[in-house]
Amino acid sequence: MDARTLESxxxxxxMERAARKVLIDEKLAKAEDVAVMTCVEVCEKILExxxxxxxxxxxxxxxxxxxxxxxxxxxxxxxx
Numbered sequence: 001m002d003a004r005t006l007e008s009x010x011x012x013x014x015m016e017r018a019a020r021k022v023l024i025d026e027k028l029a030k031a032e033d034v035a036v037m038t039c040v041e042v043c044e045k046i047l048e049x050x051x052x053x054x055x056x057x058x059x060x061x062x063x064x065x066x067x068x069x070x071x072x073x074x075x076x077x078x079x080x
Contacts, residue, residue: 051063
């Protein structure tokens with residue numbers, strides 16, 4: 001997934017706010033930088049460290065790249 005696709009999946013302002021908070025909390029960017037980033041830039045920065053594993057209308061689930069093996073080993077998918 002690229003940044004523009006992720007941005008298009010963010011249906012609510014709260015999702016963008018949460019992404020900005022992740023950048024600051026995880027020290028992936030300084031608050032001063034995050035404050036002036038566009039939503040696409042925020043998504044680009046998120047995707048440098050995280051992989052999107054689920055996009056639903058109200059929730060987007062991300063996992064750090066380094067934790068994907070663990071995520072895949074503990075996750076079971078049920079599909080039709």
